[in-house]
Amino acid sequence: MKRGLSLQAALAAYRPDAELAPLPEQIDPDRLLSFFHPDHLRDSVTTLTVGPNAGAHCQRELADLLQAEAVIDEVDLAGVPVTDTDVLVIGGGGAGCAAALAAAEHGARVLLATKLRLGDSNTVMAEGGIQAAIEPGDSAQKHMQDTLRAGHHAGDPALVAAMVGDGPEVIHWLIRQGMQFDQTDSGDLHTRRAGGTSAPRIVHCRDYTGLEMMRVLREAVAQHRGIEVWDQHPAVELLSNERGQKCVGAVLSSLADRSLRIVRTRSVILATGGLGRLHLNGFPTSNHLGATGDGLVLAYRMGARLCELDSFQYHPTGLVNPPYLSGKLVTEGIRAAGALLLNAQGQRFVDELQPRDIVCAAIIRECREGRGIHPDVGGVGVWLDTPRLERSQPGLLERQFPKLLARTRVAGIDPRSEPILVYPTLHYQNGGAVIDVDGATTVPGLYAAGEVAGGIHGRNRIMGNALLEIIGFGRRAGIAAALSGHDRGPKKITLEHVNRARRALALAGLPLARRAPQVLPPYAAMGKDS
């Protein structure tokens, strides 16, 4: 039986000028998280039995892929054409493009291979903005404290220091690539305050920050004479030296006809993004179609250590309906601008600018305890009170959130007069491959940048740090990969690491039937080759 209110009843009862009771007293955040955050759902976490993280906790759906057999074998590589390059970048989102540009600026020949089209990524969908401590009352030190605190002090302070220190220079570099940001009347960069932060620090381009960043970087990469791009060529395996201890290339597979190509290189940069399309715990996702966790799978089989595999970010405000937009994002920027969250009783239940994991858990609590709103087609959610925001700041939505209006217009909703139904959506992989300040993983020759890398955000990321990380660490990895020394001795390319992983699976008695990486979610791969 459904508790709470139907969408119609809730809409009928809604008034943008209704008096709001004061915020109820909040329970202890740790209790709230342990009862209601999806990371803590029963049976959602398991323990890894093989590989560099054996014994560590890991989300079940991801563990199945990390402990799976490779999709190719040595026999598949006979007669496969080989391409040589200095640096291979796997992934064509923001981190991949930043890495490719930085490597090329430092004299490397770069090949960028991407699963879909160059720029098809989570970056292009990012709305809210990018963090950089540039306001007079702000500092890199404060940015660092906010990042570590919101991540429950699980982040690596050295990585966080590197990221926040890069902040202003990252914005400068982006402007030099031709990226625009919103300005105040006096020409300063306009800033907003993100949830869980102590100062306004988000710079942005309306609510199209990711689109603006991605189209600029895509054009810069496509125009660069030192970078070659292969669209629709996902990596299906890495290549190792004869001892299986150094990464020396990768095997790519054409999405169009599944033909294989070998790329031999001195450094590989993984910039493959996250895994929202695994739909952990059955959640919808804000992620693009290719976000299937391939990079984690490839890195783990190669022997790279990963971290925080049991910690994922569920963005508090995903759309609930219409169904085709289920899980798609409403930017946190709108809460930063003052929008409130209301339950079915029309009351506030959480400080909207708490860190994302807290707000997410609070929304789930409201819905589970019968204060949610139910549309006809399924799902449940709470109100994001956009009409009240519009009343207090007329014209704000149109000026600063054109993307939200464009998307809801297609769906026949006007957020200026009707509140938006929202529920948490699987958004971001907090952890990933362990890296150092140069983006180097624990495997020689293998770098990681962006969402696939871990250690920065701890167990919860704050808004705007993802776009900062992808550029800052993308550039660090690109520079380090370009400058890494030439390899002397024989250049043998093998699948020794695959053989080693298979032996470990067999010894542990794990099934060898499952294969990974997945490349595309099952519902999208349907009928692909028929």
Added chain:
Amino acid sequence: MTDSATPGGGTVELVIDGVAVRAEPHMTIVEAAWAGGVPRVTGVGCLEGVCGSCRILLRHGPDVSVALACETFAEQGIEALFLPAPTAVRHQYELTDFTDGWDIQARFKEIFPEASRCRHCHGCVRSCPKGIVVEEGIALAAAGRFREAGEAFLECVMCELCDTACPEQIAPAHVGLFCRRITAFFHLRPPNLIHRLEELRQEPFSSAGEKESS
């Protein structure tokens, strides 16, 4: 995906890439293609209308148009054909080649000579899934008004359907992006950012936690 359609109507029949598909009307063309098992649908990315990958040709009786499949809904009797990805960039430039802001108009005419040959056929405007006033934007660019031209292309997702439609091969999406980039490159000089960069130049950020690196 639901297992089957509601019995007795409610569903629509359409053709996607030559394959007859039955779908529910609230489904997008992408969802209908997946549910109907249409092979080799590779041009799909964000599923929310910002990556510009899922370009389709749409036939609606005698009317032919273009659209993005993730924002177009299944309808009775329509035919959709997924288009290949846009061709490689034809207009070569790197922003670092620009040293003098007074040269931009001249350089623009060298890089995009077609932009001043617009025939006002409105093909670009009709093909734009984002409702951008493409033709006006091109006219502004050709007149050297790069900031205003770029602003017209704010919502451009680089699907390049306008390029496909243009008989003069102006590549309007790339013109729009050029205008935005050149504006940022030469004119975005925010005092608050510059001040912080200068502070950091004099005293770089270091924290107790940061390792020595180079």
